[in-house]
Amino acid sequence: xxxxxxxxxxxxxxxxxxxxxxxxxxxxxxxxxxxxxxxxxxxxxxxxxxxxxxxxxxxxxxxxxxxxxxxxxxxxxxxxxxxxxxxxxxxxxxxxxxxxxxxxxxxxxxxxxxxxxxxxxxxxxxxxxxxxxxxxxxxxxxxxxxxxxxxxxxxxxxxxxxxxxxxxxxxxxxxxxxxxxxxxxxxxxxxxxxxxxxxxxxxxxxxxxxxxxxxxxxxxxxxxxxxxxxxxxxxxxxxxxxxxxxxxx
Numbered sequence: 570x571x572x573x574x575x576x577x578x579x580x581x582x583x584x585x586x587x588x589x590x591x592x593x594x595x596x597x598x599x600x601x602x603x604x605x606x607x608x609x610x611x612x613x614x615x616x617x618x619x620x621x622x623x624x625x626x627x628x629x630x631x632x633x634x635x636x637x638x639x640x641x642x643x644x645x646x647x648x649x650x651x652x653x654x655x656x657x658x659x660x661x662x663x664x665x666x667x668x669x670x671x672x673x674x675x676x677x678x679x680x681x682x683x684x685x686x687x688x689x690x691x692x693x694x695x696x697x698x699x700x701x702x703x704x705x706x707x708x709x710x711x712x713x714x715x716x717x718x719x720x721x722x723x724x725x726x727x728x729x730x731x732x733x734x735x736x737x738x739x740x741x742x743x744x745x746x747x748x749x750x751x752x753x754x755x756x757x758x759x760x761x762x763x764x765x766x767x768x769x770x771x772x773x774x775x776x777x778x779x780x781x782x783x784x785x786x787x788x789x790x791x792x793x794x795x796x797x798x799x800x801x802x803x804x805x806x807x808x809x810x811x812x813x814x815x816x817x818x
Contacts, residue, residue, distance in 0.1 A: 570633070570634060570636075570637055570638065570662055571631055571632070571633050571662070571663050571664070571665055571667055572631065572632060572633075572634065572638065572640070572660055572661060572662055572663065573629055573630070573631050573659075573660070573661045573663050573667065573669060573811075573815075573816075574599075574613070574629070574630050574631070574632065574657060574659075574660050575627055575628070575629055575657065575658045575659040575660070575661075576595065576599065576625065576627075576628040576629070576630065576655065576656070576657060576658070577625060577626050577627065577628070577655070577656045577657075577658055578595050578624060578625050578628070578654055578655040578656070579624050579654040579655075579692060579693065580595070580619060580620075580621070580622050580623045580624045580625070580801070580802075581622060581624075581654070581692050581802065582654070583595050583621065583622075584621050585618055585619055585620050585621045585623065586615055586617075586618050586619045586625070586628060587615065587618045588600070595619075595625075595628070595655060596613050596615060596630070598651070598652070598655065599613060599630075599647075599651070599655065600612065600613045602647060602650055602651065603632065603647070606643065606646055606647070606650075607634055607636075607638075607643075609634065609635060611632050611633075611634065612632060612633075613630040613631070613632050614630055614631050614632070614668065614669055614670065615628060615629070615630040615669055615670065616628060616629040616630065616669045616670050616673050616676070616809045617670060617673075617676065617756075617757070617806075617809075618759070619804075619806055620760065620763075620801050620804075621801060622800075622801035622802050623801045623802075623804045623805070623806070624693060624802075624804070624805040624806070625805065625806040625807075626805055626806065626807045626808070627658070627806065627807060627808050627809055628806055628809070629669045629673070629809045629811075630669050631663065631667060631668065631669040638660070638662075640660040640661070640662070643660060644657055644659075644660055661816055661817075661818060662816070662817040662818065663815045663816055663817060664814075664815055664816075664817065667811075667815040669809075672811055672812070672815060673756075673809050673810065673811060674755070674810045674811060674812060675737065675753055675754065675755055675808075675809075675810045676753070676754060676755075676756070676757060676806065676808070676809050676810075677738075677751065677752070677753045677806075677807050677808040677809075677810075678751075678752050678757070678762045678804060678805065678806055678807065679749055679750065679751050679752075679804075679805050679807050680695075680749070680750040680752075680762060680763070680766045680799065680803050680804050680805075681693065681694040681695070681747055681748070681749050681750075681803050681805070682694060682695050682696070682697050682747065682748040682749075682750075682803060683695070683696045683697070683746060683747055684696075684697060684698075684699070684700045684746045684747065684748065685746040687746070690747075691802075692802055693802060693803070693805065694747065694802070694803050695799060695800045695802060695803035697748075697770075700743075700748070701748075701770065701773025701774055702773060703741055703743055703748070705772060705773050705779075706741045706748075706750075706769055706770075706772070706773045707740055707741050708772075708779055709768075709769040709772040709773070709779060709782055710739040710740050710741055710750070710752075710769060711739070711740075712779070712782055712783050712786055713736050713739045713752070713765060713786065714736055714737070714738065714739050715735075715736060715786075716733065716734070716735040716736070717733065717734075717786065717787070718731075718732045718733050718789065719732055719733075719734050719758060719761060719786075720732035720758075720789075721785055721786075721789065721793060721794060721796075722758070722761050722764045722765050722768065722796075723758035723759050723760055723761045723764060724758075724759045724760035724764075724796070724798075728759075729758060729759070732758060734754050734755065734756050734757065734758065734761070735754055735755045735756075736752065736753070736754040737753045737754060737755075738751065738752065738753040739751075739752045739753075739765075741769075750766055750769070751807075752765070760796075760798055762804055763798040763799045763800075763801065763804055764796055764797070764798055764799075766799040766803075766804075767797045767798055767799040768782065768785075768797075769782075770799070
């Protein structure tokens, strides 16, 4: 049987989702624990990577196991044994060829910024000492709502075959003393959301004009711009969506 497992975690002490040599990862901890509980080697395949220090309210992975599982019992045992900064929210049986990465129809990320320094949100939000104009930030965000090549807004990697993403939503909202940027797309590139956030903040603080940003997105200048990334601890993967036909329940 194949199952989708839904994972929530604070990424502060982890090297990211994906297993790496000589580093602690969320995937590594969960995969080892599943193998121990189920008494057979378990291999997890995630919906995508999250960088070091990035969080997830809903990361999704799939795994195969020989017996049919009592998912409620497994959920309880995992949460009892996992560290306090990782939890399992759901385990769902799926069709045999369902894939957590390739069958995902969309992903949603949120980036949170505190305008006032707040020790209770220090691990899950970055901090700015003043509030950029919300209207200007949303004018910048609207420029990203299209399907195009976003290579300029990603880290360089040779593991990506193409850089085309379809961004369906991108908007900032103010919640009290916080700014929250929400973005939805079919896929994201390595470091893409943090790069987009950093670039929009340049617009919001007057270091870049909307016309220059629009040219970067649409015209692809010959010279690659200098890439900066917003701090990782402000970023959270909040949702991964799938067609309901994949689920057996």
